[in-house]
Amino acid sequence: MTQTRHAARVADTARAPGAVVLTDVVKRYGRGPGAVTALDGVSLSVEPGSFTCLLGASGCGKSTLLSLVAGLDDISGGSIDHVDQPVAMMFQESALFPWLTVAGNVEIAMRVRGVGRAERRQKAAELLETVRLTGFAHKRPHELSGGMRQRVALARALAQDASVLLMDEPFGALDAMTRDILHDELERIWRERSLTVLFVTHNVREAVRLGDRVVLLSSRPGRVLNVYDVEMDRPRRIDSAPVANLAASITDALREEVSRHAG
Amino acid sequence: MTAVETEPARASAPPHDEAASGRASRPRGKRRLGPGKAIPFGYLIGPLLLLGVWVWGSAQGWIDPRILTAPWTVVETAWNLWETGRLGPDLLVSARRFALGLTFGVLAGLVLAIVSGLSRWGEAVVDGPVQIKRSIPNLALLPLLLLWFGIDERMKIITIALGVLIPIYIHTHNGLRSIDGRYAELSETLRLRPASFVGRVVLPGALPGFFLGMRFAVTSSWLSLVVVEQVNATSGIGYMMLLAGTYGQTDVIIVGLVLYALLGLISDTIVRVIQRRVLTWRRTLED
Numbered sequence: 001m002t003q004t005r006h007a008a009r010v011a012d013t014a015r016a017p018g019a020v021v022l023t024d025v026v027k028r029y030g031r032g033p034g035a036v037t038a039l040d041g042v043s044l045s046v047e048p049g050s051f052t053c054l055l056g057a058s059g060c061g062k063s064t065l066l067s068l069v070a071g072l073d074d075i076s077g078g079s080i081d082h083v084d085q086p087v088a089m090m091f092q093e094s095a096l097f098p099w100l101t102v103a104g105n106v107e108i109a110m111r112v113r114g115v116g117r118a119e120r121r122q123k124a125a126e127l128l129e130t131v132r133l134t135g136f137a138h139k140r141p142h143e144l145s146g147g148m149r150q151r152v153a154l155a156r157a158l159a160q161d162a163s164v165l166l167m168d169e170p171f172g173a174l175d176a177m178t179r180d181i182l183h184d185e186l187e188r189i190w191r192e193r194s195l196t197v198l199f200v201t202h203n204v205r206e207a208v209r210l211g212d213r214v215v216l217l218s219s220r221p222g223r224v225l226n227v228y229d230v231e232m233d234r235p236r237r238i239d240s241a242p243v244a245n246l247a248a249s250i251t252d253a254l255r256e257e258v259s260r261h262a263g
Numbered sequence: 264m265t266a267v268e269t270e271p272a273r274a275s276a277p278p279h280d281e282a283a284s285g286r287a288s289r290p291r292g293k294r295r296l297g298p299g300k301a302i303p304f305g306y307l308i309g310p311l312l313l314l315g316v317w318v319w320g321s322a323q324g325w326i327d328p329r330i331l332t333a334p335w336t337v338v339e340t341a342w343n344l345w346e347t348g349r350l351g352p353d354l355l356v357s358a359r360r361f362a363l364g365l366t367f368g369v370l371a372g373l374v375l376a377i378v379s380g381l382s383r384w385g386e387a388v389v390d391g392p393v394q395i396k397r398s399i400p401n402l403a404l405l406p407l408l409l410l411w412f413g414i415d416e417r418m419k420i421i422t423i424a425l426g427v428l429i430p431i432y433i434h435t436h437n438g439l440r441s442i443d444g445r446y447a448e449l450s451e452t453l454r455l456r457p458a459s460f461v462g463r464v465v466l467p468g469a470l471p472g473f474f475l476g477m478r479f480a481v482t483s484s485w486l487s488l489v490v491v492e493q494v495n496a497t498s499g500i501g502y503m504m505l506l507a508g509t510y511g512q513t514d515v516i517i518v519g520l521v522l523y524a525l526l527g528l529i530s531d532t533i534v535r536v537i538q539r540r541v542l543t544w545r546r547t548l549e550d
Contacts (some may be wrong), residue, residue: 070452089452097446098544101468108463110453140544160453 005174019038019130020046020069020164020196027075036065040221041078049194054199055250057258061222062200065165069198070186088160092169096141102128102152103137109159121193131191132141138233149183165190165201171206178237183209187235204254205247209238214234216253219261226253306535310528332514339516349503354522357488357499361526363420365484368427372476376432380439380469381461393432401426401487405494408540419491420507426487430479438472439465473546474538481530 027039038061046052055063067073069080070089088109106124115123125207128134131151150170156163171179187210188210190197201207207214214228228250232242302308320326321333328336344350375393378385401422410416412429442465450460492501500519507515 072448072451086454087452089449091445091449093445097449097467098465099470100463108455108459109453110457112459142544156453212308237511 014081019048019184020044020087020198021081022065022069022078023081024070024078025065025075025080027061027068027073028076034192036046037221039068040223042217042222042224043078044215044224046153046196048079048196048199049211051190051197051199051210053199053207053214053216054217055201055204055207056217056222057219057254057261058202060219062202062217065217065222066168066198066200070163070166082164084165086162087164087166088157088162089127089166090150090153090157090168090170092172094154095170096149098141100140101137102133102139102141102144105141105152106156106159108125109156113161117191123159123261124155128152128156130158131155131185145178146174150174154186154189158193163194164196164198167197169202171201172201179206180258183238184235204251205238205243208243208250214250216250216257218257225257275304282546300448303369306532307358310524328520329513337517338512341518344503344515344518350518351490353498353500353503357492357501358526360419360423360499361415361488362485364423365427365480367420368424370423370430370486371482372428373435373482375428376435376439376469379432380436381465381536390436393429395450396425397429397433397449406488409495414495419488419496422486423484426483427480430483431473431476434472434476434479435469438469438475441472442468471542474534474542477534477538478531481534485527485530490522492536 017123022042022044025039025042026037029038030035031142042065044052054065056062056185064073066089068075069082070087072089087129100108103121103124106127107120110120110123125134125137128137131154133148133151133155136144136148136152141152144152153170157167171182183206186197189195197208197210199210208228208230211230214229216225217223228246230246232246236243317326317331318334321331321335323329326333332340369527379389379393380386404425405422407421408418414419446464446468447460450464455464455488456517488499489501493505496502496505500522503517504519507513507519
């Protein structure tokens with residue numbers, strides 16, 4: 001069922017900017033009998049401007065999948081297409097350079113593209129306004145709270161001017177209240193900028209709160225287990241009944257998968 | 264945005280509120296983990312205590328002045344030496360040797376550490392010889408250096424630089440190599456060019472290591488100075504002490520020792536102050 005759906009989507013998506021198409025992606029670590037297969041034939045097509053959440057138990061290879069899309073690692077088989085466009089990435093931890101100021105952290109993403117000093121400064125100020133951190137440009141990361149640091153990381157990812165944004169459990173280390181607020185912010189920015197977002201999480205409710213689609217991955221090796229289309233109006237509340245209901249049924253599927261591997 | 268989010272993080276308290284309130288409700292007098300708050304001018308307490316023991320011991324007559332001159336005699340001698348113009352020039356010569364040796368040593372150590380820290384080939388070529396030098400004391404190298412460079416200033420500065428180079432190299436190299444691998448990954452996703460990666464990620468990341476090396480380097484520079492000034496020198500504090508030893512002038516020897524100690528303490532303090540200013544982004548147990 002997943003395969004036919006994938007084929008149909010690939011046909012639809014063609015090679016539009018902002019699209020990411022994964023076909024039978026395989027990732028193996030090591031060689032010979034000791035080799036570990038992290039991902040085994042993952043196919044997924046992400047439409048431009050869509051919000052896709054990758055969900056799975058820890059160690060299922062969802063972060064690996066993201067690094068492969070980001071080009072941080074080589075695939076062992078299959079293909080990943082994103083029409084030669086740059087992708088931006090946001091991490092959970094060590095997402096900022098501690099020795100640079102907030103503005104410096106945002107500007108470094110533009111420096112590589114040869115953006116001039118004055119323009120860099122102005123654009124960084126705009127982006128900090130977008131993530132509601134006006135006035136924090138000269139602070140250092142250690143002076144900010146966890147939520148504010150992730151806002152800076154988001155501003156920097158946006159500074160890369162990529163149409164695809166990859167997020168690796170970006171809010172995993174935050175408390176529920178802060179995370180809730182950042183969900184709203186991310187949703188707003190995603191819509192304003194028509195970004196394509198690939199969002200990795202192990203939090204089922206977070207996935208349902210944010211995603212147009214929730215892709216459930218199996219563990220060892222990682223395969224696409226199921227794809228859920230989330231057809232609920234936005235903005236959604238993470239504690240609303242429809243979100244909770246869908247989350248509950250996905251959790252059941254996830255739990256079955258985890259217990260199959262005995263944790 | 265709620266107040267929880269917008270409130271600027273307090274410098275000392277972690278952003279978790281449970282931790283903050285838990286700390287506040289803790290009964291008074293209970294010992295906290297970690298070294299606690301910094302004592303103002305705390306680094307002076309140890310040396311002052313030592314000085315106090317010396318003063319007290321001499322005043323009580325427990326310390327024989329032939330073994331260890333009383334502190335006031337040392338001050339008097341220092342003043343006499345200064346007034347008769349014997350101390351000033353020697354001090355200047357020593358300071359110059361120290362500064363030149365330190366500068367060349369730091370530069371050489373830095374260049375070698377960067378070459379060896381950033382490239383496997385560089386490491387293959389540089390690291391071995393530096394480790395070999397590390398296991399040979401400067402004192403053992405001295406006869407050879409004397410033969411090569413003579414007994415003039417050049418030999419002394421080279422000897423000091425060789426001693427300085429080692430700690431700078433070891434700690435900067437270690438700093439370079441222990442930068443969190445995730446910063447490299449992050450730089451890759453930002454598509455930083457190699458030059459920006461080195462300038463904006465690697466070097467700032469290695470600064471803590473460099474400063475640690477710098478503190479060892481400063482001390483090592485003074486140590487090497489003592490060695491070169493007591494072998495074949497005709498000027499400098501070490502020479503002054505050597506001469507005093509020949510004539511049994513304990514007080515002059517002590518003046519030299521105190522000078523070395525003071526200069527060492529002052530230069531270490533300067534390094535620490537710069538370190539503190541440059542590395543404000545680091546939060547460690549020290550603060």
